[in-house]
Amino acid sequence: MASLSEEQRAAVLEAARRPGASRNGVARETGVSEGSVTAICTAAGISFDRSLTAAAVQARVIDLKAARVGLAATLMDDVQLARQRMHGADDNRAFLDGAKAVAALAGTHVRLVGVDKDDASGVDAAKSMLGKLADALGVAAGEGEEGGGDDA
Template sequence: MASLSEEQRAAVLEAARRPGATRNGVARETGVSEGSVTSICTTAGISFDRSATAAAVQARVIDLKAARLGLATSMLDDVQVARQRMHGADGNRDFLDGAKAVAALAGTHVRLVAVDKDDATGTEAAKSMLGSLAAALGVAAAEGVEEAAGDGTV
């Protein structure tokens, strides 16, 4: 900022005082860096309207939330496919691999949904669901191992 002339500072302040001026717009117009524009304007008590930026950020947040919801929904479809493959498995090892895939996909779904929960009860519900799923998969896995031990294959 020390290397800027008084004319450059005056040009920055003049551009910044125009209605609708943005920091980046002033920087482009005057050829002064964004950081220098910020420093000059802060010193002069000029601030920029950030409502457009706030609106853009809010729109992006909404877009990302929708994308996460779409992905979470797809994960449920993948859970169904993995469950069908698991139950159609020829051997115990394939069944256990399928059970692991179901658990991973269901866990991913729960984490995606939990990102957008506004209250702590959603987190607790997700933990409870994951705990129940893990317990059920443990029982299924134990049954699969017992069956394998009975027929001599593991």
């Protein structure tokens, strides 16, 4: 890194002391790298207001949570559709493929919903629900095989 002149350092400090100044803005304005701006300001005891960045991050978190909720809702629609196809299957193979699809979609839904859970009890409930779903699919798959054997 090239050594900065006293004039450049003074310009960085002057720009950094303006209300609402950001590190990147000071760097653009003065032509000094972001790292050098940070070093100069840290040495002078100047810190930048990060509240706008924090607000932007929080807004993004909220947007992502809303997207996950929307995706979880559409996954439940997909589970219903996969169940309909599974129960309308003509053979055991198609039935089992449908059962796998239902299990995968339901598991994805549970994991998506669980991302935003604050307590560990949600994890236990999800595991229990998935276990029950897997047991039910196993029983249904067994019934499908027996019924399919009679038709063959």
